[in-house]
Each structure stands twice: as structure tokens, then as C-alpha cells.
Amino acid sequence: MNSVFSFARLGALLIKEFIQMRRDRITFAMMLGVPLIQLVLFGYAINNDPKSLPAALVATSNDPYTRAIVAALQTTGYYRFDHVAQSAAEAEFLISRGDVAFVVTIPADFARRVESGNNPQILIEADATDPAVASGAISTLGTVASQALLRAQGTQEAAAEAAKGQLDVVVHRRYNPEGISQYNIVPGLLGVILQMTMVMMTSIALTRETERGTMENLLAMPSSPLEIMMGKVLPYLAVGGVQVVVVLAAAKLLFAIPFTGSMSLLLTAVLIFVLALVLLGYTISTIARTQMQALQLTFFFFLPSIMLSGFMFPYRGMPDWAQAFGEIFPLTHFLRITRAVMLKGAELPAVAGEIGWLVVFVALFAGVALVRFRRTLD
């Protein structure tokens, strides 16, 4: 008789765990409902392509070119010129207070320079404190302004060709020079939501048995540490799988996130990530003595992983030591994989290294959990 692993015993543990999960309606609803609610809430709230942002215009002359450019910017939907500043200083005040997200400055000599073909410039200052705010508005800017200018020149019957390509749009991203890409947030949210629910649920897996007094019985019966671990981890892996499908479907339907890359590659990576998470949670539950301790440990892990994984702040913007520290979180690697696969259409070779990292986490957490598992009540 094999004492280390038997499918019959694992089956017993799995069935028991699924029944308990089903009976615990609130937790079950939480595991499936909360991710969806969070996705919708954060996904819409954290809009990284916001429109109709307040803008201030600093324009001293009222020539047709200036008017054409302002009109064109307004038509993009990004800019809402509800402030007209009289001076650069006033505009500076508005943006520093956060009253406006942009200051568009069209110099007094703009018309003259356009007509003489002498390198006309407009200046856009963007409040990039939250880099996501500015990126959409800025990315459309150059073309919109140039086209507007060309049209304006056409109506003035001036030499359109001469001015073509000459408009110089100077962009100053203020306060935070590094912007993040447009669809960052939803893949990131997937990772964070999974991490939150999976680690938290499994971190109380063993402490709950201990606190309810069922651990003594479980240990008195012939189940091996490996079976107990798998019996706890696999049901949550299944829940994680369902969560992934729900969140990805919602991402597609609600946010039209492009899925450029291979779906099977993405799902494989996500499942390995979820496995690493449930094993991490289980490891926590072999260390914590009470459910409270387990939750504290979970949060202790949770916050730095959000901060340093590249979810909150651009990874490349962090100092070297912080980047090195960030590598120890599965979320960091997961974010790289999802962004690469979902948005850039990366194939397996490009993300194999990161997937390898996740596999290392799986092995590491499983190993620690098995070593930490107490077969006795000592």
C-alpha cells in the first residue's frame, strides 16, 4: 500500500473540499463575484483613455490658424478648453493646482511663422502625475494639429505644401516623464485580483481545519502531506481557472482589450500563475497558527507585490534594488507575460523565461509547504 500518494485518498479530500466550498455560499460567491465586481469597478474607474479632460488655452492672437488648431483639438474629444489663461503664469497655476490636465500654448507669432514657413510651434504641457491620463490625448496630438493647420492653410490659399510637416508640437510631460501603455490596467487587474482571492482563500485552508478542531482527526487518519496539500490546492486551482475565464471574457466584452497573442499560451501562463498563488497561500497556512495570522501574512505579501511588480508604477522607473526585489513576486512575471502575450502578441520563446520563473515559484512554494507541514500536533 502506498503511503505517500493514493488517488482514492486524494479523491476523498477533493470531494470533501468541494462540498465545503459549495456549502460556504458567501465565500463561494466572493470567489466568483468579487473578481468580476472588482474588474468592472476598477476597469471603468481606472480609465486609462479618459476623454474630455479640462484644458487651458494660452493664446494671445486670434488668427485663423490658432482657431483651427483649437477647434481640431476639441474635436478629438480629449480636450475641453474651459479655461482661457491670460498668461503663462496663470496657466502654470491652473495646472499645478490640478484644475486642468493640459495647457496648450500657441505663441503670438504662430500665424506669422506658419505663413513664413518658419518652424511654427505649439506647446502642450500635460499633467502626467498619473501618466495614463495624458497618453491618449498626447498621442493623437501631432497628426490632429498638423492636419488642422494644413486645412486652415488651404482655405487661406497659402502654400500648403511649404508648411507640410513643419509644425512642431512640443510636448512636456510634467511631473512624471514615463507614461505607461494603454491597456496596462486590465491585464494587471487580472493578476492582482487573482492574487488577492487565491492567496487569501488558501492561506486559511489549514488554519481553518485547526481552528475547527478537524485537523486532529484529519491527521489521525491515513492521509499524507502531499495528499492534504493537493486536496487543498486543486479545488482552488479550479476556482482560479473559472475566475480567469470570467475575468478574461469580461475584459474582452467590456473593455475591448485586444487579445493579440495565443489564447492557449495565455491560459497556460495564467494557470501556472494561479497554481503558484494557491501554493503560496497554502505555504502561508502551514506557517500561520490562526486565520488572523494567515490574513496578516497575506497582506504583508500583498502590498509590496502590488507596488513593486510594475502594476502600480512602471517597473523600469524603479531603482535597481527595487527592480531586483520585484523579481521575487510571481505577479511581476505574470504581468510581463500577460502584457507581452495579450497586447504584443508574443510567442512562447519570448515569454519562456518568465514562465520558467513561475514554474520555479510553483516548485519552491510546494517544497516549502511540504517541509513546513506538521504531521503532528506538536
Next chain:
Amino acid sequence: MNAIDVHGLVKRFGDKTVVDHVTMSVAEGEIVGFLGPNGSGKTTTIRIMCGLLTPDEGEGTVLGFNIRTDSLRIKREVGYMTQKFSFYEDLTIGENLEFVARLYRLKPVEEHVASTLEDLGLTSRRNQLAGTLSGGWKQRLALAACIMHKPKLLLLDEPTAGVDPKARREFWDEIHRLASGGLTVLVSTHYMDEAERCHRISYISYGKMLATGTVAEVVRNAGLTTFVLQGPRLDQVAEALQGRPGVDQVAPFGATLHVVGSDKKKLEAALADVEKEHKGVKVSPGETSLEDVFIQFMSGSKDNMA
């Protein structure tokens, strides 16, 4: 071969010695009662025997398996009923039994579960959540679950605490039925009547084994003398007896007074005095009960609960 053979077991929690050089043997087919006040180390000793705790000192075998190295084998052959109900309250009776049947790889599962339910008269309650059962039914479920895999040894930790007398009687009938089928039983209890239903008893107090043997042996070896007093105003007599040399226990029993002492001469002298002082009091020799012996043990052993 004895079903249980352990010697010199020591278990410490911090600097507190909870089990202090406990030696115990239980022959096959025997029902042994494990007695002792709360916190005296019964549960801890039983846990060591079924491999749930590692002893700090001492050796032993359970069903021939070493308690230190073979705990997995022991777990497969022993049925352990925990002091606190430790099956899943959010699973039904049937689901709990199915869980146990699968863990022990009993095949076919359904047959084992059905016959267990049948034996215990729980068939109609199969789909009831275990958490909604009353104390007595929980005990029966726990017993049913831990004998399902036909263990050779049953370790029962206070199985009848908080169970009504009828259910206790039925429980013990069941234990005797199982023992006659060759099962060995070690059962911890507080109830004297239950101790009397055991083939042998062991009394542990604050980690130390104080007495072992049949009830008659334990009573005899305790060397106590008991007198029964009858007459008027026994409450005043009791008061007069308290604290006199030779008088260890004074306890009213209905219309009589039981007086117990370990030194027969001094006790007789004390009683002679009291008989003179209180007219109408009649002193006659009495039977020392197991309870008298245990109370003697309890007042004699120093408290190490603190």
C-alpha cells in the same frame, strides 16, 4: 503481543511536564479505562499513542508498530475518537462517512457507508448536516466513523462527556460488543460507573500514573477504610469530623455519611470520639468505592495545573 506497550513516556510543553514517565500496557481484547482529573495528561498520552504527538522521552509499540517511526502504520490500524467532535460540521452524516471510507480506501464506499449507517440507526439522518446533531448523536457518528475501517485498537477520548445516561448505556453496550469481537479499547472517562465497566483501569494524575489494575485491585491497593454513619443531625456530625486526625473524606450520601481514611486506627479513634459526643449516631463498616479512592488520589496529588 499486547495491543499497547509503552514505557517511560514523557511529554513536556514548555517547562511543564504534562506526561511524566507513563508506562502502560493493554492486552488484546481488553477494555481499559483511562481515568484522571482534567488536565492530567490523558489526551496527551492518547495522542502520543496514535502518533499525533512525539514523546520527548520513552518508547513503545502500538499494535506492534513503533510509536516514533511507524506512526503512519499505526494510523491505518487504529480508530481514534477525539475528545472534541472533529468531523466536518458542514458535511452531512453520509458525506462524513463517505469521506472516511475513501480515506481508508474501503471499497465499495457506498456499501460500507450504508451498513455503518444501518448499524448505528442513522440511515434516516444520512442527509442531515453533522453540525446540527445533538451531542449524543455526534458521539455515535464519531464512533461509527472511527470503527468503519475495522481497526484493531480503539482509542476513545472521553467519548461520553455530556451524553445522557441512556445513550451512555447504549454506547458502552456497543463497546463491549466490539471488544467481544476481538477489538482492544482504551477509553478515557470521568464517570465511575464507566470505570466499573472496564476490565482494567489506569489512573493518571498530573502526568503520573498512580494506579493500574482491576477496579477491585485498585480499591484494595489504595488501603482505605470506610465507615458509614447513620443518625440525627448528620450535618453537625460531619462538621465535627472535618479536620480530625485520620479523617480524610467526609461525604453525605442520602441519609448517611461516608467517612474515609487511610489510617484505620486514627479513623476509628476519631469516630469513637464523635460517637460519644453525638448521641444516637450509629457507626458501621462500609465499602470503599472507586470514587472514594479517586477523591483520595486527587486530594493527595499536588496540583501542577498552574
